Amino acid sequence: MKPFLDARTLPHHTEIATDLAIIGGGPAGISLALALSNTPIRVLLLESGGMAFDARTQKLYRGTETGVAYLPLDATRLRYLGGSTNHWGGWCRPLDEDDFEKREWVAHSGWPFPRKTLEPYFARAQALCEAGPFLYDKLAAPAATMAPLLNLGAGGVYTSFFQFSQWKDNPQHLPTHFGERYAADLKQLANLTVMLHANVTGLRLAADANSLDHLDVATLSGKRFTVRARYAVVATGAIETARLLLASNDVMTTGVGNQNDRVGRYFADHAIPRDTATLVSFGGNLAPYYGNNAVAEDTHFRATFSPTQAFKRQRRVLGSLVTVEQQTKLDELATAAVSETSATLGVDASGATAYSLGCGIELMPDPDRRLTLAGERDALGMPRLELAMRISDDDFARYRETLRELGRQLLAARTGMIRLDCKTREEWLAVMDWGSHHLGTARMHDDPKQGVVDADSKVHGITNLFVAGSSVFPTYGSSNPTMNLVALVLRLADHMKGLFA
Amino acid sequence: MSEGGKAKIARRPFLGAALAALGLAAAGGAAYEAGLLGPFYPKTPYDDLLDLLPDRAAAITVGKAVLAREPAYLPKPAAVALRRHIGRNSLSRVLAVEVAADRLSEVDGWLLPATLADLSALAAKADG
Numbered sequence: 001m002k003p004f005l006d007a008r009t010l011p012h013h014t015e016i017a018t019d020l021a022i023i024g025g026g027p028a029g030i031s032l033a034l035a036l037s038n039t040p041i042r043v044l045l046l047e048s049g050g051m052a053f054d055a056r057t058q059k060l061y062r063g064t065e066t067g068v069a070y071l072p073l074d075a076t077r078l079r080y081l082g083g084s085t086n087h088w089g090g091w092c093r094p095l096d097e098d099d100f101e102k103r104e105w106v107a108h109s110g111w112p113f114p115r116k117t118l119e120p121y122f123a124r125a126q127a128l129c130e131a132g133p134f135l136y137d138k139l140a141a142p143a144a145t146m147a148p149l150l151n152l153g154a155g156g157v158y159t160s161f162f163q164f165s166q167w168k169d170n171p172q173h174l175p176t177h178f179g180e181r182y183a184a185d186l187k188q189l190a191n192l193t194v195m196l197h198a199n200v201t202g203l204r205l206a207a208d209a210n211s212l213d214h215l216d217v218a219t220l221s222g223k224r225f226t227v228r229a230r231y232a233v234v235a236t237g238a239i240e241t242a243r244l245l246l247a248s249n250d251v252m253t254t255g256v257g258n259q260n261d262r263v264g265r266y267f268a269d270h271a272i273p274r275d276t277a278t279l280v281s282f283g284g285n286l287a288p289y290y291g292n293n294a295v296a297e298d299t300h301f302r303a304t305f306s307p308t309q310a311f312k313r314q315r316r317v318l319g320s321l322v323t324v325e326q327q328t329k330l331d332e333l334a335t336a337a338v339s340e341t342s343a344t345l346g347v348d349a350s351g352a353t354a355y356s357l358g359c360g361i362e363l364m365p366d367p368d369r370r371l372t373l374a375g376e377r378d379a380l381g382m383p384r385l386e387l388a389m390r391i392s393d394d395d396f397a398r399y400r401e402t403l404r405e406l407g408r409q410l411l412a413a414r415t416g417m418i419r420l421d422c423k424t425r426e427e428w429l430a431v432m433d434w435g436s437h438h439l440g441t442a443r444m445h446d447d448p449k450q451g452v453v454d455a456d457s458k459v460h461g462i463t464n465l466f467v468a469g470s471s472v473f474p475t476y477g478s479s480n481p482t483m484n485l486v487a488l489v490l491r492l493a494d495h496m497k498g499l500f501a
Numbered sequence: 502m503s504e505g506g507k508a509k510i511a512r513r514p515f516l517g518a519a520l521a522a523l524g525l526a527a528a529g530g531a532a533y534e535a536g537l538l539g540p541f542y543p544k545t546p547y548d549d550l551l552d553l554l555p556d557r558a559a560a561i562t563v564g565k566a567v568l569a570r571e572p573a574y575l576p577k578p579a580a581v582a583l584r585r586h587i588g589r590n591s592l593s594r595v596l597a598v599e600v601a602a603d604r605l606s607e608v609d610g611w612l613l614p615a616t617l618a619d620l621s622a623l624a625a626k627a628d629g
């Protein structure tokens with residue numbers, strides 16, 4: 001067992017040399033460190049926080065916002081070992097094939113590789129997330145043996161399945177908190193040093209601006225030191241990754257990797273407006289696995305509704321998921337609409353049950369939804385960020401199209417009907433919420449003019465600097481990011497092994 | 502509960518007793534419960550269409566919401582269009598085809614087959 005080091009105990013101006021520096025100990029950084037075990041690569045993981053929440057450290061995450069209301073930047077993530085998995089929901093689902101494709105109706109879409117490049121890594125990513133066997137839509141059959149699925153008939157929306165992270169042996173059945181869960185495993189790794197309370201404040205390039213020379217590191221207790229690494233991986237989450245790249249502007253005045261003004265742009269999250277629709281099931285209560293998690297085949301799962309890839313293509317909509325939330329009461333008009341419609345369709349709806357619906361909406365990539373440096377500085381002297389948040393009417397309209405298809409299918413199958421609760425922009429914004437899935441600020445693209453990192457997650461133009469995490473997602477899909485970003489990190493680990501071979 | 506409510510409930514046994522006296526207790530009770538003796542609608546020029554609606558009271562409620570967004574609604578041309586559209590088909594057949602073809606109307610957000618919304622509007626208009 002190798003205890004974690006506390007950066008506050010280092011002598012001033014220490015200089016540390018290592019093969020690989022991983023900046024950030026969230027699921028991305030931790031998964032990378034674990035994947036590089038049993039290699040000769042000497043790895044140093046630098047984590048800003050300690051083992052638990054600390055208000056002063058958390059304050060480093062503060063920023064400002066303009067535009068559409070968003071969550072405060074210091075409330076939508078956590079800054080200690082394990083990162084935001086210390087309060088995540090544990091929802092997991094792999095991205096779809098078309099999430100990787102260039103969709104001609106989605107400007108700036110497409111990854112530099114197809115889904116099958118990532119597929120070999122899904123099972124291990126799933127295991128790290130402790131989400132059970134990799135089943136997803138194969139759960140339809142075991143779910144149906146528990147209670148019938150809602151018959152949607154044929155159409156553009158189908159019943160999709162999410163699986164959930166379940167922290168092994170956790171008495172509260174929480175999703176896996178990567179820091180606490182894997183601390184003991186990290187301590188076992190002979191090639192790894194984990195340093196807590198170590199904030200990287202600068203990525204310092206060599207004078208020719210082609211390679212990373214060293215990292216500036218600081219503690220809140222006032223220590224400053226330097227790390228020299230042959231390679232470094234920024235794994236600080238999509239918001240902080242943009243800050244670190246932009247604020248490191250001493251050699252490249254626009255910031256590291258920002259020669260084409262891409263860093264911080266295309267920021268995205270999943271929009272999750274609440275109560276966007278009401279679903280009435282003519283046949284009464286839906287199976288419990290719609291509104292809550294259920295267990296089958298050794299995994300916790302939940303059924304949702306998603307647009308098929310064919311429907312997305314045909315109707316030019318983006319990814320989304322529809323969740324069943326609470327049971328709800330119907331007013332006089334709603335009761336009449338249900339009564340009239342069911343009677344006309346020849347269905348007995350005397351026991352009909354109504355539910356509010358939630359959702360997760362993929363946004364169009366938007367270069368102007370972006371993070372920039374603000375004037376104010378944090379306790380370590382780093383400039384804070386300003387987020388310009390945007391969501392377009394098209395984003396809402398496309399999702400509404402999918403909801404409408406769900407409603408159409410229910411009528412066709414004579415199993416239910418739907419009310420679309422939001423129409424105007426004001427109505428959507430009034431129920432707006434966000435998933436805290438930060439995406440896209442250091443997007444991956446083969447062309448340096450269009451992306452910050454290449455297909456190997458290496459920063460364009462810098463020989464030895466990489467980015468890990470959902471900041472590199474060029475298009476987002478509607479699946480929650482963590483299991484996917486861990487898969488991407490495992491692929492990066494293989495690439496790293498090749499570099500050191 | 503209001504006095505009116507009490508009075509309503511008190512009527513059922515009375516009606517039941519009256520029907521029993523006529524030897525129609527079971528059938529009469531069932532008919533009452535099923536609403537066959539329910540609300541009476543005066544004759545209208547559109548009864549051929551409105552009779553297609555299995556739940557006229559509900560249709561009127563829905564129709565009022567349709568009319569609220571169509572203040573210039575004219576029942577005569579609407580009825581002509583509906584007759585032409587439905588033709589000799591059963592209403593359920595017409596609605597099934599419409600749903601398959603995505604011909605839906607939104608009534609206060611509720612997605613209905615378009616013809617059902619149109620019939621509801623007519624029912625509400627005919628009701629005054």
Ligand SMILES: Cc1cc2nc3c(=O)[nH]c(=O)nc-3n(C[C@H](O)[C@H](O)[C@H](O)COP(=O)(O)OP(=O)(O)OC[C@H]3O[C@@H](n4cnc5c(N)ncnc54)[C@H](O)[C@@H]3O)c2cc1C
Pocket residue numbers: 023024025026027028029046047048049075076077078079080081082083084085087088089090091092198199200201235236237238240244435436437438468469470480481482483485
């Ligand atoms: C409330 C909530 C619910 C969520 N639910 C889900 C869900 O159900 N499913 C899902 O897939 N995702 C969910 N997410 C998102 C998920 O938490 C993130 O996708 C994931 O944590 C990102 O991992 P990461 O390692 O890239 O970044 P982070 O988790 O943000 O970790 C970054 C790490 O870097 C450290 N760090 C930051 N700056 C520095 C620095 N300068 N120097 C050194 N270290 C630094 C931080 O302390 C942190 O430990 C949720 C997020 C939130 C906030």
